[in-house]
């Protein structure tokens with residue numbers, strides 16, 4: 171989704187800004203732009219529809235020189251992807267880049283038009299530029315004009331504003347969309363994601379909600395929502411944060427699929443000893459809240475939501491705690507009842523998903539006993555605003571289609587569930603020890619699963635010319651089927667649906683014919699016999715079956731059925747094991763179809779608008 175990079179530097183900043191935009195490309199966008207103050211009072215702008223590389227070419231043809239500049243990748247919300255709608259937006263000597271959505275833009279637009287401002291785009295952002303230009307002449311400073319302007323804005327924003335007449339400073343504001351300041355030596359930077367600035371600094375300050383900051387080459391002054399000067403902590407980027415290269419793989423997604431054994435090992439590191447599960451990064455208070463919870467409410471979006479669906483089966487069957495899972499965008503607009511002693515768990519790779527954050531804020535106000543976030547990005551809004559957090563430690567995930575974030579969330583959720591189950595005496599020491607042994611072997615097991623990659627590659631052509639696909643599973647493998655369908659549709663653009671296999675005859679069976687591949691996740695468990703009946707229902711209608719199962723499930727390939735055999739494993743680990751071939755399948759099909767695997771059309775990595 172939209173990305174921001176800005177600089178007040180002593181050297182020409184255009185290259186730094188473009189490199190920053192490249193590093194944000196993974197978030198998904200459809201146009202890009204840059205404004206640099208070349209001389210006091212004179213700012214120049216390039217904007218392009220399409221990739222950052224096109225903007226880089228425009229810049230190479232007509233370089234921009236100057237140390238103060240702002241740049242942006244736009245993911246269209248108000249107005250089509252076009253040069254006129256791309257940021258930065260200018261009004262007189264003011265230039266603005268903005269992430270988020272201004273909800274009262276229509277009313278402000280009318281007001282500003284009545285005052286004679288001429289709008290050249292369809293965006294909500296252009297109102298910010300005109301509003302600040304309108305307020306600036308009566309204000310003491312650009313900062314004051316921004317403070318007055320944001321008081322008029324409804325909605326979400328992370329923004330950077332510059333005044334070409336005073337190129338020594340930029341002003342940033344944050345409400346609902348992240349902004350991080352990168353600290354340099356005699357120069358400072360701003361971005362919507364620290365990844366953009368790692369080539370120039372590893373020292374960062376995250377703005378809090380409602381903060382406005384004035385930034386020049388040497389100083390940073392931060393004001394809180396009430397306008398009082400405030401200090402925000404400086405944080406150092408960890409060594410592992412900058413993994414933005416493909417490491418010999420064709421796509422980030424492929425790399426991230428193959429990183430899962432290591433990522434899951436990182437998730438588990440220090441949280442297991444030889445016999446026990448411990449989550450020592452949780453404070454005693456947090457552990458107390460977790461163990462006291464009589465109900466768990468999980469909130470998330472996208473792939474993270476699917477991890478929550480798996481956890482619901484686990485919390486109820488293993489730990490004996492009731493658990494609901496809801497999509498954040500539904501939860502936040504619903505009158506919900508908070509059960510007594512309910513713990514809220516938010517799941518998010520990025521920690522910046524607008525709906526998940528809004529749901530967290532709402533839930534805190536509605537009286538959940540505590541909010542725990544399970545997240546992959548340290549310092550993200552979700553982490554900072556939750557009472558407690560657990561990091562998945564998957565490392566940077568760049569591919570829009572989430573892979574290692576999902577399996578690491580599952581690994582961490584499994585630890586949580588086990589901790590609760592042990593506390594409730596639903597897991598004997600011997601059972602715990604057995605699970606711990608299996609968890610120690612999990613990274614190795616995932617490596618073994620990935621070794622079947624060539625087998626999946628061989629199957630992919632069967633899917634590439636299909637328009638639809640159906641995924642079936644039962645129990646905790648139903649959400650794995652949902653996640654598998656999501657992967658396939660996200661990156662191969664094949665319409666894919668997942669059904670709980672028992673629902674087959676209530677509708678989807680009508681779709682089954684030889685053109686509809688049916689993928690079944692069929693480990694040998696207590697539901698296998700039920701699933702076998704569903705498989706027969708498909709077979710009887712001429713459906714092409716692809717069954718993923720372990721050997722003891724007893725499937726044999728024949729004309730209508732291709733069986734992919736996966737290693738035997740502990741039942742609790744099986745959801746992770748069965749996820750990997752699904753990711754590989756989606757990836758291989760997308761490769762054949764020639765789609766933009768890492769940045770599928772219309773999608774964004776981090777959905778910072780609702």
Ligand code: G6P
Nearest residue numbers: 471472473474518519520523572
């Ligand atoms: C977007 C991404 C998905 C992700 C979802 C939730 O749709 O493309 O991959 O699962 O957002 O994101 P989160 O960062 O909250 O897990």
